[in-house]
Amino acid sequence: MIISEAACMMFCRTTRRDFIKMLGLGAVAMVHPITFSSCKREKPLNILVLFTDDQRFDTIQALGNRNIQTPHLDNLVQNGVSFTNSYIMGGTSGAVCMPSRAMLLTGRGLFHIEGTGGTIPDDHIMMPELFRKHGYRTFGTGKWHNGRGAFARCFSDGAEIMFGGMSDHWNVPAYDFDPTGAYVSRTPVIEQPLRSNKVSYKGYDHIMEGKHSSELFADAAVDFLEDHRSSDPFFLYVSFTAPHDPRTAPKEFLDMYDPEKISLPPNFLPDHPFDNGEMNVRDELLANFPRTSKEVRKHIAEYYAIISHLDAQIGRIIDTLHRTGKAENTLIVFTCDNGLALGQHGLLGKQSVYEHSVHVPLIFCGPGIPHGERRADFCYLTDIFCSVCDLTGIPKPDSVGGESLVPAIRNQTRKGREALYFSYRHFQRALRTRHWKLILYNVQGKKNTQLFDMENDPWETNNLAEEPSQAERIGKMTDLLKSMMEEAGDPVRLDMPDWGVSE
Secondary structure, three states, rough: OOHHHHHHHHHOOOOOOHHHHHHHHOHHHHHHOOOOOOOOOOOOOOEEEEEOOOOOOOHHHHOOOOOOOHHHHHHHHHHEEEEEEEOOOEEEEOOOOHHHHHHHHHHHOOHHHHOOOOOOOOOOOHHHHHHHHHHOOOEEEEEOOOOOOHHHHHHEEEEEOOOOOOOOEEEEEOOOOOOOOOOOOOOOOEOOOOOOOOOEEEOOOOOEEOOOOHHHHHHHHHHHHOOOOOOOEEEEEEEEEOOOOOOOOOHHOOOOHHHHHOOOOOOOOOOOOOOOOOOOHHHHHHHOOOHHHHHHHHHHHHHHHHHHHHHHHHHHHHHHHHHHHHOEEEEEEEEEEEOOOEEEEEOOOOOOHHHHHHHOEEEEEEOOOOOOOEEOEEOOOOHHHHHHHHHHOOOOHHHHHHHHEEEHHHOOOOOOEEEEEEEEEOOOOEEEEEOOEEEEEEEEEEEEEEEEEOOOOOOOOOOOOHHHHHHHHHHHHHHHHHHHHHHHHHOEEEOOHHHHHHH
């Protein structure tokens, strides 16, 4: 059933406190369903990309986590196709989100992108940039971590633009849209002491004090949808900074999760079993060593709370799509830049190649997309660009790589990936097959190997690398890993001393 405009308007008048009451009464089903007709389109398809920050793959109730409340993301799952094996390729620095965003935007692999710390080169055609060239009105809001010049190429409009990597959610440093594309009148300076949520900002157009980042960016998206009355199609890119730390949510959402009732993950450890090369990175210093169950439960409760608040803001955007009559012609893509450990394997951050750090959600929802279906195909964020091109009929630029997921979305027979390769900086490499996962470490000359049976040990708790019976398997997987590394353009060479690279 297609939601009526009157029903949408009624839901949009629901206050945040009413929403909390609905959840408390167990009435998540009262959230109006998001459905789409299968009628033939006579005009170009609009695009809505919802991109979150540090949201792990297992943080959506409809995908199996009964401990979190995400009614609006649940509706996307129930009315779209969810890819349950969607991953990032890794990162070249502790700021994993920079290359992840570049890979999403360019469709290029980790070692085939340039300028991830600054602007993306002109010959790396970006997804919003392509659609802008094809007559779309492109609007960007939220976090943009890939340079001002790249943003200017992509968007014909925007609001509440944050060029940094993180902020205090209640004091967001933001730029207004600059039609000249210069964004050079001010240079941001961020002073951020560790273990503190207080951050000082200088050089932005304004500081939005007292409004949560998720609400601020959702407001910008809602205003755009309400104001867009042109017949021109639109590409709306909403890049949230939640649930990145500091994980501060409104009290009503924090009250939904009692830390004492939070379950610890099966792979919780007080400490990582060895030095993985990033034990002192900023993210790891947000909790004491060794990790305690009490402190980790508090982190998880705050993580769930800010995701539920984020979910409510996503609901506002989607409800506005319906209320303005745009939902029937809009493709929604929901995904994230990376995961997060939060106590798993004794870690807190995302600077690893464990599942909790590289496995992310991916949902397609909209016209022509099957409802309530899941796909187990292996995929990367790089696959989204060419998939959106296929779904809209816009030719993919030669600079874009990846594999189209459209045959998988339509449940057609296809030969997809049989393995995935992951990389973190110069000292962690991994290979994932359907059944097994191999992780290799080389930290200041100290090498460690992990082998996990992913079918029987999805939490990666039992390292089988020392078992003599696994030696042949490790050898074959290492050979395949080398081959995939070479294909990916990875400068690391596993056979060379220190893997052939230096700090």
